[in-house]
Amino acid sequence: MNAHTPEPEQADGLTRSIAKxxxxxxxQVAIDVFSHYYELAKQGATGLISEDxxxxxxxxxxxxxxSVPDDAASEALGRTVIIKLNGGLGTSMGLEAAKTLLPxxxxxxxxxxxxxxxxxxxxxxxxxxxxxxxxxxxxxDDTLAYLERYTDLAVEGLPLDFLQNREPKLLxxxxxxxxxxxxxxxxxxxxxxxxxxxxxxxxGILDELLAKGFRxxxxxxxxxxxxxxxxxxxxxxxxxxAPYAAEVCTRTPNDRKxxxxxxxxxxxxxxxxxxxxxxxxxxxxxxxxxxxxxxxTNNLWFDLQQVRxxxxxxxxxxxxxxxRNVKTVDPTDFSSPKVVQLETAMGAAIEAFDGAxxxxxxxxxxxxxxxxxxxxxxxxDVFALAxxxxxxxxxxxxxxxxxxxxxKLVSDxxxxxxxxxxxxxxxxxxxxxxxxxxEPAQVVGDVLLPDEGETRxxx
Numbered sequence: 001m002n003a004h005t006p007e008p009e010q011a012d013g014l015t016r017s018i019a020k021x022x023x024x025x026x027x028q029v030a031i032d033v034f035s036h037y038y039e040l041a042k043q044g045a046t047g048l049i050s051e052d053x054x055x056x057x058x059x060x061x062x063x064x065x066x067s068v069p070d071d072a073a074s075e076a077l078g079r080t081v082i083i084k085l086n087g088g089l090g091t092s093m094g095l096e097a098a099k100t101l102l103p104x105x106x107x108x109x110x111x112x113x114x115x116x117x118x119x120x121x122x123x124x125x126x127x128x129x130x131x132x133x134x135x136x137x138x139x140x141d142d143t144l145a146y147l148e149r150y151t152d153l154a155v156e157g158l159p160l161d162f163l164q165n166r167e168p169k170l171l172x173x174x175x176x177x178x179x180x181x182x183x184x185x186x187x188x189x190x191x192x193x194x195x196x197x198x199x200x201x202x203x204g205i206l207d208e209l210l211a212k213g214f215r216x217x218x219x220x221x222x223x224x225x226x227x228x229x230x231x232x233x234x235x236x237x238x239x240x241x242a243p244y245a246a247e248v249c250t251r252t253p254n255d256r257k258x259x260x261x262x263x264x265x266x267x268x269x270x271x272x273x274x275x276x277x278x279x280x281x282x283x284x285x286x287x288x289x290x291x292x293x294x295x296x297t298n299n300l301w302f303d304l305q306q307v308r309x310x311x312x313x314x315x316x317x318x319x320x321x322x323x324r325n326v327k328t329v330d331p332t333d334f335s336s337p338k339v340v341q342l343e344t345a346m347g348a349a350i351e352a353f354d355g356a357x358x359x360x361x362x363x364x365x366x367x368x369x370x371x372x373x374x375x376x377x378x379x380x381d382v383f384a385l386a387x388x389x390x391x392x393x394x395x396x397x398x399x400x401x402x403x404x405x406x407x408k409l410v411s412d413x414x415x416x417x418x419x420x421x422x423x424x425x426x427x428x429x430x431x432x433x434x435x436x437x438x439e440p441a442q443v444v445g446d447v448l449l450p451d452e453g454e455t456r457x458x459x
């Protein structure tokens with residue numbers, strides 16, 4: 001922890017936060033990590049990464065160029081654990097349960113398809129391949145209840161999930177823990193997905209995996225069905241001996257807001273820079289895909305033993321950059337008190353290790369669903385669900401832009417998109433008004449549906 005001597009009122013804020021975490025059953029590793037970031041926030045750390053401190057990542061190795069013997073690939077996959085981030089409720093889309101319970105296609109939700117992908121990889125490679133979800137306190141019960149139908153999913157006594165930590169929201173005015181009696185759950189927040197390393201160590205799962213002979217982790221967002229188990233990637237990562245690797249994709253104009261990898265000038269290390277870590281004056285560089293040509297997919301690989309060694313050596317604190325997230329204590333009530341959430345990004349761990357790598361993968365490894373635009377695509381005939389659980393493209397992927405006024409929430413989307421139109425011949429579909437898709441139809445080329453002030457039906 002930083003040796004800076006805290007001011008009395010802010011020391012009280014930290015003391016009260018720690019007491020609140022202990023009362024809620026937080027483990028010591030989580031408390032130590034929170035305390036580290038509290039000190040940084042108190043000192044005014046912003047986590048900003050200036051453009052002049054980095055240079056672009058320009059020529060990472062490409063998965064298409066990697067050759068791995070089949071036996072080496074299967075052996076590496078056999079020592080790999082698949083971890084899916086599953087802490088989100090999809091509140092921006094109006095959901096109130098784990099986002100991965102949302103039906104995607106063919107009557108299957110994210111969880112169903114992820115399980116299919118893992119089961120197929122187990123059969124194809126004779127791999128144990130445990131599947132772990134990092135759940136939050138808001139998603140755990142629903143997720144585990146749903147997974148009970150898959151009686152063969154657990155491996156060698158390993159659990160199906162571990163719990164992401166939670167920490168107090170801090171009042172922006174004085175960094176004391178927020179109180180919200182109307183809904184005490186809103187006094188808490190997750191520490192960002194950078195908490196994965198803390199949660200794995202503090203829960204004991206990391207040691208359990210190592211004891212059972214697992215060495216590598218393949219991690220991705222639960223809503224990214226492109227990140228299926230991949231033996232060639234596992235074999236490549238194992239062959240490097242690297243502690244950590246990130247999957248990147250070539251950026252397009254549609255990826256301007258996504259975090260990108262860069263090389264820090266001071267020490268040559270790979271680092272991750274997100275939009276929240278970029279100043280207003282540097283946004284023009286951040287969003288220029290010709291300056292920073294690769295974005296971070298949030299698919300990553302790490303060596304379990306090397307991560308554990310680093311965590312123990314650093315007393316649980318990897319030293320990821322702070323992300324200071326300012327919100328309101330009740331995210332649906334903008335008049336409620338402003339709070340600070342102390343967060344980190346798991347991809348930022350790339351700068352914590354000597355010898356970390358990046359590898360460029362195809363766009364098929366990056367199929368997240370962040371809005372109903374992507375949901376329409378995945379439910380359309382642009383994709384087909386293969387026997388191995390992978391979503392395969394059947395045509396070029398068109399641009400979908402559904403106005404948030406009528407399609408932002410899944411309930412509104414489902415009400416209006418009852419039959420997804422054929423999009424195989426579409427270049428773009430931009431919907432500005434209240435249009436209902438309730439009969440089979442086809443979109444060809446560029447289609448703009450204007451706002452005509454009344455509900456219209458697309459034929």
